[in-house]
Amino acid sequence: xxxxxxxxxxxxxxxxxxxxxxxxxxxxxxxxxxxxxxxxxxxxxxxxxxxxxxxxxxxxxxxxxxxxxxxxxxxxxxxxxxxxxxxxxxxxxxxxxxxxxxxxxxxxxxxxxxxxx
Amino acid sequence: xxxxxxxxxxxxxxxxxxxxxxxxxxxxxxxxxxxxxxxxxxxxxxxxxxxxxxxxxxxxxxxxxxxxxxxxxxxxxxxxxxxxxxxxxxxxxxxxxxxxxxxxxxxxxxxxxxxxxxxxxxxxxxxxxxxxxxxxxxxxxxxxxxxxxxxxxxxxxxxxxxxxxxxxxxxxxxxxxxxxxxxxxxxxxxxxxxxxxxxxxxxxxxxxxxxxxxxxxxxxxxxxxxxxxxxxxxxxxxxxxxxxxxxxxxxxxxxxxxxxxxxxxxxxxxxxxxxxxxxxxxxxxxxxxxxxxxxxxxx
Amino acid sequence: xxxxxxxxxxxxxxxxxxxxxxxxxxxxxxxxxxxxxxxxxxxxxxxxxxxxxxxxxxxxxxxxxxxxxxxxxxxxxxxxxxxxxxxxxxxxxxxxxxxxxxxxxxxxxxxxxxxxxxxxxxxxxxxxxxxxxxxxxxxxxxxxxxxxxxxxxxxxxxxxxxxxxxxxxxxxxxxxxxxxxxxxxxxxxxxxxxxxxxxxxxxxxxxxxxxxxxxxxxxxxxxxxxxxxxxxxxxxxxxxxxxxxxxxxxxxxxxxxxxxxxxxxxxxxxxxxxxxxxxxxxxxxxxxxxxxxxxxxxxxxxxxxxxxxxxxxxxxxxxxxxxxxxxxxxxxxxxxxxxxxxxxxxxxxxxxxxxxxxxxxxxxxxxxxxxxxxxxxxxxxxxxxxxxxxxxxxxxxxxxxxxxxxxxxxxxxxxxxxxxxxxxxxxxxxxxxxxxxxxxxxxxxxxxxxxxxxxxxxxxxx
Numbered sequence: 001x002x003x004x005x006x007x008x009x010x011x012x013x014x015x016x017x018x019x020x021x022x023x024x025x026x027x028x029x030x031x032x033x034x035x036x037x038x039x040x041x042x043x044x045x046x047x048x049x050x051x052x053x054x055x056x057x058x059x060x061x062x063x064x065x066x067x068x069x070x071x072x073x074x075x076x077x078x079x080x081x082x083x084x085x086x087x088x089x090x091x092x093x094x095x096x097x098x099x100x101x102x103x104x105x106x107x108x109x110x111x112x113x114x115x116x117x
Numbered sequence: 118x119x120x121x122x123x124x125x126x127x128x129x130x131x132x133x134x135x136x137x138x139x140x141x142x143x144x145x146x147x148x149x150x151x152x153x154x155x156x157x158x159x160x161x162x163x164x165x166x167x168x169x170x171x172x173x174x175x176x177x178x179x180x181x182x183x184x185x186x187x188x189x190x191x192x193x194x195x196x197x198x199x200x201x202x203x204x205x206x207x208x209x210x211x212x213x214x215x216x217x218x219x220x221x222x223x224x225x226x227x228x229x230x231x232x233x234x235x236x237x238x239x240x241x242x243x244x245x246x247x248x249x250x251x252x253x254x255x256x257x258x259x260x261x262x263x264x265x266x267x268x269x270x271x272x273x274x275x276x277x278x279x280x281x282x283x284x285x286x287x288x289x290x291x292x293x294x295x296x297x298x299x300x301x302x303x304x305x306x307x308x309x310x311x312x313x314x315x316x317x318x319x320x321x322x323x324x325x326x327x328x329x330x331x332x333x334x335x336x337x338x339x340x341x342x343x344x345x346x347x348x349x350x351x352x353x354x355x356x357x358x359x360x361x362x363x364x365x366x367x368x369x370x371x372x373x374x375x376x377x378x379x380x381x382x383x384x385x386x387x388x389x390x391x392x393x394x395x396x397x398x399x400x401x402x403x404x405x406x407x408x409x410x411x412x413x414x415x416x
Numbered sequence: 417x418x419x420x421x422x423x424x425x426x427x428x429x430x431x432x433x434x435x436x437x438x439x440x441x442x443x444x445x446x447x448x449x450x451x452x453x454x455x456x457x458x459x460x461x462x463x464x465x466x467x468x469x470x471x472x473x474x475x476x477x478x479x480x481x482x483x484x485x486x487x488x489x490x491x492x493x494x495x496x497x498x499x500x501x502x503x504x505x506x507x508x509x510x511x512x513x514x515x516x517x518x519x520x521x522x523x524x525x526x527x528x529x530x531x532x533x534x535x536x537x538x539x540x541x542x543x544x545x546x547x548x549x550x551x552x553x554x555x556x557x558x559x560x561x562x563x564x565x566x567x568x569x570x571x572x573x574x575x576x577x578x579x580x581x582x583x584x585x586x587x588x589x590x591x592x593x594x595x596x597x598x599x600x601x602x603x604x605x606x607x608x609x610x611x612x613x614x615x616x617x618x619x620x621x622x623x624x625x626x627x628x629x630x631x632x633x634x635x636x637x638x639x640x641x642x643x644x645x646x647x648x649x650x651x652x653x654x655x656x657x658x659x660x661x662x663x664x665x666x667x668x669x670x671x672x673x674x675x676x677x678x679x680x681x682x683x684x685x686x687x688x689x690x691x692x693x694x695x696x697x698x699x700x701x702x703x704x705x706x707x708x709x710x711x712x713x714x715x716x717x718x719x720x721x722x723x724x725x726x727x728x729x730x731x732x733x734x735x736x737x738x739x740x741x742x743x744x745x746x747x748x749x750x751x752x753x754x755x756x757x758x759x760x761x762x763x764x765x766x767x768x769x770x771x772x773x774x775x776x777x778x779x780x781x782x783x784x785x786x787x788x789x790x791x792x793x794x795x796x797x798x799x800x801x802x803x804x805x806x807x808x809x810x811x812x813x814x815x816x817x818x819x820x821x822x823x824x825x826x827x828x829x830x831x832x833x834x835x836x837x838x839x840x841x842x843x844x845x846x847x848x849x850x851x852x853x854x855x856x857x858x859x860x861x862x863x864x865x866x867x868x869x870x871x872x873x874x875x876x877x878x
């Protein structure tokens with residue numbers, strides 16, 4: 001089963017996404033900030049990461065930067081999910097950008113396409 | 118390093134991305150933030166009529182109107198103002214570039230923050246003069262560095278650990294280098310020094326072979342070392358790079374690949390001729406295309 | 417009804433009164449009060465008896481009602497040849513009537529006279545050229561405006577404007593400190609591009625004393641920088657006075673002769689204090705007329721001359737180009753269809769028509785200059801002269817008047833208009849805003865700077 005890492009400071013989002021993904025056959029792990037996200041990612045090596053942009057300490061793009069400097073992490077696909085307007089090019093190499101509130105079916109579709117399952 | 122920041126805004130969604138950066142910086146550096154807005158352009162000869170930039174209506178200016186505009190600005194930035202400590206709203210009438218420069222002269226900020234050009238709107242109340250846009254004119258004459266956040270994608274910043282300094286080895290670039298060094302040292306950042314080798318045949322007269330290009334690259338790298346390395350005591354993490362191509366594109370790409378938080382470049386004072394003013398200078402194209410804020414230094 | 421709080425026969429003389437009047441947005445209360453303002457008939461007739469001299473009296477009497485002035489007046493032409501717009505009719509039905517009735521006119525009449533004087537005449541003096549007797553109705557309207565102002569029947573913006581001159585000796589609330597500070601600021605801004613650029617303030621015995629339009633200080637300070645740069649490149653020994661630097665006169669448009677006198681006297685005082693060889697004014701038409709042509713008479717100078725010889729900016733610029741003090745790089749000359757606005761106040765009224773064309777011959781590539789038709793002293797008013805540009809209640813009439821200029825520009829086939837006059841520049845800007853014909857417009861200074869050669873010793877050292 002494919003593993004998805006959810007990085008978001010909002011516990012409600014984490015809950016929602018966890019339920020959504022697990023209901024659709026994925027396992028999930030979660031992190032509340034960049035630091036935690038990196039630690040978990042290095043340990044678990046997820047197949048996909050959903051990334052929030054605006055977080056209290058470091059922001060999403062910085063997570064992406066650090067992640068892309070790790071051999072084991074740099075090729076993991078990232079989907080940016082953010083409520084900030086104009087964020088669609090904030091992480092240039094993300095496979096997709098969804099603004100909150102997002103369409104769950106669209107998200108699932110993108111995940112399915114990206115993971116081939 | 119930044120004690121006073123002057124943020125020139127239209128107080129609309131169009132400058133929200135620049136606002137994000139301005140408020141962020143003010144918080145990060147515990148700076149006093151001046152939210153500066155030019156509410157109207159004088160029109161009708163000597164009369165007191167002013168064209169309001171938002172409503173496009175003619176209004177006659179009085180204290181009440183000014184107060185109302187200030188309230189509107191406060192409302193627009195309600196969320197940010199909740200957490201921001203030292204802010205002040207200032208409203209002015211006049212031509213934007215002139216009033217911004219006037220405010221800069223009076224308030225002596227360490228940095229001016231602006232959004233990109235408002236573009237070629239047909240109904241914009243700012244009539245583009247023969248000389249240039251607000252941004253061009255402020256960047257040229259400002260008494261301090263000007264930070265431009267041109268597009269929303271360039272505003273997801275939240276911190277500074279990676280600076281790209283773009284140079285063309287001119288004297289103007291030397292001044293920009295001094296600023297970049299100071300910034301990198303103060304904030305303990307990684308500093309990238311980047312030079313774009315212009316291979317457009319317009320400049321060289323013909324198409325260069327790859328060997329010639331790579332020889333020039335090596336020469337440029339030596340030049341970077343010679344010119345800048347001596348002043349880099351205290352900078353732990355740095356990188357020198359020279360890529361060939363069309364300068365503004367290469368700078369943007371290099372910054373993107375290296376996850377730059379900021380680009381620092383000299384603002385060139387050479388006047389753009391009537392010919393291709395659309396493109397402007399290299400720095401203008403970098404400003405327009407970069408995925409991070411760009412600081413322009415003119416002195 | 418006694419005089420109102422805002423609308424009355426007293427000129428605005430203090431800062432408080434100015435602010436109060438400005439606070440009456442759009443002149444709402446002002447015009448409301450004007451509806452019940454009495455005419456001081458005795459004062460009116462007494463003034464006429466004291467000031468209506470033989471020239472104007474003769475003009476009023478000898479009008480042959482031939483109608484030749486009709487076609488000469490652009491307002492007549494653009495308003496469907498309305499007979500009420502015939503210059504002779506306009507002046508006879510107002511000033512002529514007042515004189516006939518020995519000042520016994522009422523409020524309604526004065527409203528009509530005000531509307532005629534300020535929305536049906538821009539004092540362009542074109543009619544005076546076509547009248548077989550040489551009757552200049554523009555001049556007579558100037559006189560009428562004086563009477564109307566004295567009686568309090570003057571447009572709101574002009575009462576304020578005259579007040580500005582009385583309080584600040586400038587057309588806007590710009591103090592002497594503002595002027596000097598702004599000029600110095602501009603020089604600082606451009607110093608790097610032009611090393612050695614400076615603005616000598618109050619230098620005595622210089623060759624040139626430069627005077628400006630207060631609007632430049634407030635809204636277009638680049639103009640000050642450009643003037644400094646051109647003087648600098650031409651190697652001129654120049655200065656600006658810290659007092660008496662304003663050349664314009666809204667008071668003249670308002671008909672406030674006392675304020676006119678005060679205003680020009682401040683400039684003449686500067687001339688006497690600093691003893692320049694000459695005074696050069698900025699690119700403004702009515703400023704030149706006010707300070708150089710009519711001013712000496714307001715100030716009681718019998719010679720009709722200013723204390724030192726005074727010239728319009730175009731005269732200085734043409735001389736600098738002619739003598740080679742400023743050299744143009746031929747490759748940078750204008751290569752686009754450009755036309756020239758002949759401003760009434762210094763072309764028709766001061767004969768500088770060939771001077772401006774001399775300048776054009778330096779800055780425009782041969783074959784690209786498209787003269788308007790008619791031109792030179794026969795040119796039509798820009799549409800905004802005599803204060804027309806700024807009067808809110810007559811905006812529609814002013815916009816109608818702009819059509820004449822619009823069509824002249826279109827017929828000339830130009831997309832750039834050179835307008836060495838603040839009023840004309842404004843009017844053309846407004847006509848583009850209103851009718852969107854796709855033109856650009858410019859003063860001379862920025863154009864010349866874009867193509868002037870910088871002498872070696874003045875270039876920035878790399």
